[in-house]
Structure formats: structure tokens, C-alpha cells
Amino acid sequence: MTDSELILTQLRAEGYETSKTFAGADLVIVNTCGFIDDAVKESLDTIGEALAENGKVIVTGCLGAKAGASSTDAGSLVREIHPSVLAVTGPHATQEVMDAVHTHVPKPHDPFIDLVPSFGVKLTPKHYAYLKISEGCNHRCSFCIIPSMRGDLVSRPIGDVLNEARALFESGVKELLVISQDTSAYGVDVKYRTGFWDGKPVKTKMLDLVAQLGEIAKPYGAWVRLHYVYPYPHVDEVLPMMAQGLVLPYLDVPFQHAHPDVLKRMKRPANGEKNMERILRWREACPELVIRSTFIAGFPGETEAEFQYLLDFMQEAQIDRAGCFAYSPVEGASANDIPGALPTEVREERRARFMAVAEQVSAAKLQARVGQTLQVLVDAAPALGRKGGVGRSYADAPEIDGTVKILPPEKASKTMKVGDFVRARVVAADGHDLVATLV
Numbered sequence: 001m002t003d004s005e006l007i008l009t010q011l012r013a014e015g016y017e018t019s020k021t022f023a024g025a026d027l028v029i030v031n032t033c034g035f036i037d038d039a040v041k042e043s044l045d046t047i048g049e050a051l052a053e054n055g056k057v058i059v060t061g062c063l064g065a066k067a068g069a070s071s072t073d074a075g076s077l078v079r080e081i082h083p084s085v086l087a088v089t090g091p092h093a094t095q096e097v098m099d100a101v102h103t104h105v106p107k108p109h110d111p112f113i114d115l116v117p118s119f120g121v122k123l124t125p126k127h128y129a130y131l132k133i134s135e136g137c138n139h140r141c142s143f144c145i146i147p148s149m150r151g152d153l154v155s156r157p158i159g160d161v162l163n164e165a166r167a168l169f170e171s172g173v174k175e176l177l178v179i180s181q182d183t184s185a186y187g188v189d190v191k192y193r194t195g196f197w198d199g200k201p202v203k204t205k206m207l208d209l210v211a212q213l214g215e216i217a218k219p220y221g222a223w224v225r226l227h228y229v230y231p232y233p234h235v236d237e238v239l240p241m242m243a244q245g246l247v248l249p250y251l252d253v254p255f256q257h258a259h260p261d262v263l264k265r266m267k268r269p270a271n272g273e274k275n276m277e278r279i280l281r282w283r284e285a286c287p288e289l290v291i292r293s294t295f296i297a298g299f300p301g302e303t304e305a306e307f308q309y310l311l312d313f314m315q316e317a318q319i320d321r322a323g324c325f326a327y328s329p330v331e332g333a334s335a336n337d338i339p340g341a342l343p344t345e346v347r348e349e350r351r352a353r354f355m356a357v358a359e360q361v362s363a364a365k366l367q368a369r370v371g372q373t374l375q376v377l378v379d380a381a382p383a384l385g386r387k388g389g390v391g392r393s394y395a396d397a398p399e400i401d402g403t404v405k406i407l408p409p410e411k412a413s414k415t416m417k418v419g420d421f422v423r424a425r426v427v428a429a430d431g432h433d434l435v436a437t438l439v
């Protein structure tokens, strides 16, 4: 997301305009993902569509860094399949993309026509925004190729991150979603260097970052939500901040599995047994806590007993929001060499069994919300909400979790608009969502 935003910001700053269709544009920039095979296919299809409809295509992003079968050169994979693309760049290559744009569609005459706001252009709706705190990752999980494409962890300077957060709140953002490959590791690469913000020394460290973000959000009454948090011991100290309401009591923790041997084969940065204890401690420190996680079923060598261990973990940990992928090999990942690959049917069957348990847990959790009054951030409100609307509570991250469907208000005078915080009483649970009335 952030790469696209940087490119868009730059394009706008130079006076270029964006088009809603491929056909209506002078050229098309396709930002790709090369993480999983499905994403590779989707990216290649999009490039094909853009070539067919427009003809002038620049490719950027992770897929642009990949080599094909015939050469070790970065970008050769895309060129092998779509030889007519104008340029191919890897991720975080705003300048290279801009150079290619300048070559093929020279800059408009007056670069000052479209002035860009100081915080850049956000692709997400105005009331929520992503804050990327670092790039890359120091781990080497056996199923993942992100470190080989994006390199080791590079944390952004704390002052820059906090300035961006304040600018986003000033521009009307009501919810900030902190993202990275490994949020808990923020600052490890710079040895938690002390930076400066607002004239004060602040450490480049997750806990200091979270505390500061909470303080910055306070005057705006805004939410701060943490994603990709690995369960390292220091994360325990974030829970009291959640209990105090400084940041949302929501943690997105990609556990991927629970059995220690599978985690070892996955080369995951966390220990399975300790994770259960940690979750129990977290819930004690902050009973409101909602945990989101993703899991992989059918990893190479996973025995039925190991899988059952995962199901038991899911029950005991009561993960509020869980997603599960059937293991799918990724080209270039070391997991491909692990013996004991499982047939596709077994992987799929385990995924389905996992999701059945996950859905039971989630349904019971949602049912328990009936009767509660929640603060809801409004994402959609046609006719000023007179026809009802859709929002989210602290338990729902945008795009990945459920929603709160708000019923049309009884009094026509009760209106709401996108980006408002409203209070709503839950009257029913409906699949992954809640149904509520304004109070």
C-alpha cells in the first residue's frame, strides 16, 4: 500500500493526474506482489489486462524483483511472460518508477498545478490510514520469501514515524493501523537508538512507539491498532497500555501454528508452549483483548497429532478472529525441501477442519457481544445514515475482520457520516458481523 501511495504522491506532486480506467490513461503502473503463488498469478493477469487495454505498462513491486527461468536478472520473470512492458522495477523504487514515467509520458508543463498535501495521498478512505514503521525482516521462516525480496529489518526513524502519525490525525484520520513485517522488532536494527520527537528524546522501540502513538492519538479521540505483533516477552508490557485505553485492545499476531515441532520446522520466531501461557497472561492483564491471527494447515511433515494440537490450541486460546491457509509451496522457499509434503486434499481438509473450530469460537464470541454497547467507527452511511450504515468496533480491523451493521435509526434526526464515532447497542450476531442500533 505504502509504495503505491508514495508513487501516487510523487505523480500528483509533479502534476500528473490519475485515471479510473486502463483505457483512459497515458500509461499504467502495476504495483505487484510476489509473496504467494496466487498473488503472482493475479499480478501477472493484471499486467496482461493492462497491456491489452492500454499497451503502455510499468511494473513495480515485489514481483518485479524476481528472476525468471531463463536468467538470474531481477525482473526477468515479468519480462519472460510480458516482454512488451516498458519497465520493471522491484519494491520501494519510487524514483525508478518516476524515471520510467518521465521517459514514456514526459512531465506536464506546469508541475505546480496539483499541490500535494504534506502527508501525501492515501489510497485508503480518509478516516483510516496505514502507518508503516519498518521494512524487511530479520527472520527466515521456511515458508516465506519476503526477507529474500525485501532484505533485513530497516526501522524508520522514530521521529519520522511520529511526525507522520500526527500529520495523519491532523488530516482527519480516526484510525491508524500500524504495519510492518514484524512490529515487535521495531528498532532492533538500530539497537533501539534514541531519536527525537517534539524536542524530546524517544527510543526507536516498540513500547516507546506505542506509548507515543497513544498520546498523539488522544486529543483527536482516534484509534491506534497494532498489526503483525510477534509474541516476544516485551509485548506483555503493551497490555497495560491497552487496558488503560491508550491503544486499542486488539493484537494481530500471526501465530501460523501451535505445535513446537511444526513451529521449529517453520523456523518461526516464537515458542509454541510459551505462546499459550502468554495469551492467558495477556487476557488477564486486559480482559477486553481481541486477538486476530493466521495459521497454516498441512505444513510439510505435519502429523495428525500435531494438527490436533493446533485445534486444541485454537479452542484453548479462543482466538477471536482466525484465518487459515492450506499450505501452498512458494517458489524459492526453503520449506519446499522439508520432507513429508502432504497431498492437497489433506491440506485442504485440515484447513476446513481448522476453520470449523475457528468459526465456532468466533460465533460464540460474537454472540456474547449481544446487549453490549460499543464505540463504532462509521465506514459507510448512505443518506447520512438514515438508511443505516456499516462500521467497525475495536474488535474489527478494516478489510480483514467483520463489521458492525448499524440499523436505520428510529428518529430521522439521528444522523451519522463516514468517519464519525457513534455508540451502538448490539442486538444480534450475523455470521462474522454484528447488528446494532444507535444509542
Ligand code: SF4
Pocket (backbone or CB within 6 Å): 137, 138, 139, 140, 141, 144, 145, 146, 147, 181, 182
Ligand atoms: S517473520 Fe517470517 S513470515 Fe514474517 S516476514 Fe519474516 S520471514 Fe516472513
